[in-house]
Amino acid sequence: MPDLTGPDPAATDSLTAQGVFFDGRSSRDHPATLLLDGDQVRVRLGAQAEHHWRADQVTLEAALPGVRRSLSFPDGSRFETPDDAAIRAWEQRHGRNRLLGGVRRLESSWGTALGAVAVTGAVLWAFVTFGVPALARQAAAVTPVGVLATFDRETLQVLEGQNLIGPSELSAARQAQLQAALRDVSGWAGGPYGYRLLLRDGEPAGSSGLGANAFALPNGTVVMTDQLVALARSDRELVGVLAHEAGHVTQRHGLASVYQALGLSLIVTALTGDIVSATTFAAAVPVALVQGGYSRAAETQSDEVAARFMLERYRTTRPLQAILARLEAQDGGPGGVPDLLGTHPGTDARIEHLKQLEDAAR
Numbered sequence: 001m002p003d004l005t006g007p008d009p010a011a012t013d014s015l016t017a018q019g020v021f022f023d024g025r026s027s028r029d030h031p032a033t034l035l036l037d038g039d040q041v042r043v044r045l046g047a048q049a050e051h052h053w054r055a056d057q058v059t060l061e062a063a064l065p066g067v068r069r070s071l072s073f074p075d076g077s078r079f080e081t082p083d084d085a086a087i088r089a090w091e092q093r094h095g096r097n098r099l100l101g102g103v104r105r106l107e108s109s110w111g112t113a114l115g116a117v118a119v120t121g122a123v124l125w126a127f128v129t130f131g132v133p134a135l136a137r138q139a140a141a142v143t144p145v146g147v148l149a150t151f152d153r154e155t156l157q158v159l160e161g162q163n164l165i166g167p168s169e170l171s172a173a174r175q176a177q178l179q180a181a182l183r184d185v186s187g188w189a190g191g192p193y194g195y196r197l198l199l200r201d202g203e204p205a206g207s208s209g210l211g212a213n214a215f216a217l218p219n220g221t222v223v224m225t226d227q228l229v230a231l232a233r234s235d236r237e238l239v240g241v242l243a244h245e246a247g248h249v250t251q252r253h254g255l256a257s258v259y260q261a262l263g264l265s266l267i268v269t270a271l272t273g274d275i276v277s278a279t280t281f282a283a284a285v286p287v288a289l290v291q292g293g294y295s296r297a298a299e300t301q302s303d304e305v306a307a308r309f310m311l312e313r314y315r316t317t318r319p320l321q322a323i324l325a326r327l328e329a330q331d332g333g334p335g336g337v338p339d340l341l342g343t344h345p346g347t348d349a350r351i352e353h354l355k356q357l358e359d360a361a362r
Contacts, residue, residue: 019081148219166204193220240320247305
């Protein structure tokens with residue numbers, strides 16, 4: 001129960017504020033006067049009564065723009081007032097809400113508010129540009145190998161279900177030659193991956209398929225289309241492609257690109273307030289693998305892996321340069337599937353980089 005006795009607040013440092021009082025038992029408000037005198041807090045209800053508390057018994061809500069200041073008392077009653085100046089002066093005398101007071105001062109300054117928005121935008125940009133890719137690479141690096149096989153299987157089901165690939169029409173002998181080439185490359189690249197080469201028709205339903213293409217899945221499944229084999233003028237060109245794909249596998253570029261794309265989706269989801277379940281996240285992985293692409297850094301890194309292999313085997317990177325140029329000449333193919341037909345970096349830049357690597361090795 002409130003103490004209805006106490007000292008007279010008629011002191012030189014007294015503060016008063018007009019407002020309304022709620023007794024904590026009903027929603028009805030009562031016109032009242034708040035008297036702040038040193039460590040004493042009084043609420044006077046006209047000539048009816050006066051409630052009295054010590055300052056340390058009072059809970060003072062932080063200021064919010066456009067909202068009345070509110071003081072809560074131990075018995076559940078509350079006083080509200082629009083007189084922010086009086087409450088702020090009392091806060092300063094008693095050292096109440098200093099941190100929140102500083103926040104309020106920052107919020108009240110247009111310059112500070114705009115600066116805060118700019119800093120927040122810069123931090124968000126840096127996180128999306130550098131933080132998310134770094135986290136995606138770390139997540140890909142620690143993903144268990146046993147999980148990678150699931151990604152390969154699910155992604156192939158998506159490709160086959162959409163008629164993007166079909167059974168290869170290459171002869172068994174030709175397929176055996178290319179399988180041997182992958183064994184050579186994968187033995188050189190190493191790693192705990194389940195390397196295998198799937199030769200497939202890239203246009204089982206016409207030009208809507210993958211066309212001349214090759215790409216690697218996270219667990220070492222490399223898909224190469226009949227159309228790409230037909231485009232090559234030597235097996236060295238195809239070996240260069242396989243070495244490039246092995247680079248994507250060992251560096252886990254595919255999985256990192258998926259994590260990065262899904263990470264950005266989750267950020268957007270968090271900002272918009274929508275909720276994506278873990279089940280939805282897992283189900284989106286195969287589609288992201290099919291539709292995703294590699295970053296400029298990932299393509300360059302895989303080209304460098306292929307260059308090391310080719311320089312070791314053939315002392316030149318020209319076969320890989322040649323098939324890249326030929327792919328470029330046929331207008332880049334259908335796109336939409338990661339790897340050789342990707343546009344980042346451009347083919348000319350990739351060929352030039354391969355030439356530089358070859359020159360540096362001499």
